[in-house]
Amino acid sequence: MSRRRLRLGLTLLAACCAFGDIAEAHDPLAKTSAPSTVAAAPAQPGVPSIPGFGGPFRLTDHTGVSRTEADFHGKLMLVIFGFTNCPDVCPVELMGIAEALDSLGAMVAAVTPVFITVDPHHDTPERMAAFVGQFHPAIIGLTGGTREIADVIRKYRVHVMLAAGDDPSRTGHSSFMYLMGRDGGFISLIMPGATPEEIAARIAKYAQ
Numbered sequence: 001m002s003r004r005r006l007r008l009g010l011t012l013l014a015a016c017c018a019f020g021d022i023a024e025a026h027d028p029l030a031k032t033s034a035p036s037t038v039a040a041a042p043a044q045p046g047v048p049s050i051p052g053f054g055g056p057f058r059l060t061d062h063t064g065v066s067r068t069e070a071d072f073h074g075k076l077m078l079v080i081f082g083f084t085n086c087p088d089v090c091p092v093e094l095m096g097i098a099e100a101l102d103s104l105g106a107m108v109a110a111v112t113p114v115f116i117t118v119d120p121h122h123d124t125p126e127r128m129a130a131f132v133g134q135f136h137p138a139i140i141g142l143t144g145g146t147r148e149i150a151d152v153i154r155k156y157r158v159h160v161m162l163a164a165g166d167d168p169s170r171t172g173h174s175s176f177m178y179l180m181g182r183d184g185g186f187i188s189l190i191m192p193g194a195t196p197e198e199i200a201a202r203i204a205k206y207a208q
C-alpha cells in the first residue's frame with residue numbers, strides 16, 4: 001500500500017502542493033539519498049532557537065479543544081501544514097512522519113507532531129480527527145477561524161494557493177516541516193520529501 005501510494009503521489013504532484021521547485025522537492029524519489037539512522041544522530045541539547053519565526057497561536061484541535069502554542073512548550077514540536085482534501089501529497093508526508101515517530105521508540109515522547117490546516121473552510125475538527133487518525137495517534141490536528149489560520153500561516157511563512165473553483169483538492173501549499181524547540185522557538189527546517197529516517201534523525205538530534 002505504501003509504495004502504491006507513493007507512486008500515486010507522484011502522478012498527483014501537479015494537483016497538490018504545485019509550487020514549482022517546492023513540488024519537485026516534494027518528490028518521494030528524493031528518498032534515494034544516503035540513509036541516516038536515529039542512533040547515529042549526534043545529540044545537540046540546548047541549541048538556542050532562532051527568534052522571529054513561528055510564534056503565538058490560538059487554534060482548535062481535532063477533538064474540539066482550544067489550544068495555544070504554549071500547550072506544547074516543554075517538548076519539541078514538529079509543525080506541518082496541509083489540508084484534508086489533499087489528494088495524496090499530504091497523506092504521503094504524514095505517512096512518512098508516522099513511520100518516523102514509530103522508529104523513535106521512547107524518544108517519541110519528546111516531540112508533538114502538529115498538523116495545521118491551510119483550508120479551515122473545509123477542515124472542521126471532525127474532518128481533522130478523521131484525517132490525522134489515519135496516520136498516527138500522536139498527531140494533533142489544528143484548525144481555526146480564517147483569521148487565526150491566516151495569522152499562523154503568515155508566522156510560518158507558508159505559501160498557500162487556495163483552489164479558485166469547486167474542487168478543494170486543487171489547493172496548493174508549501175510543505176516544509178518545522179522543528180520547534182521546547183520554548184516554542186524555531187530550531188530546524190526539514191525539507192519536503194525527507195525520508196522517515198531523515199525526519200527521525202532530525203528529531204533525535206534535538207530531543208536529548
Ligand code: NI
Binds near residue numbers: 086089173175
Ligand atoms: Ni498537500
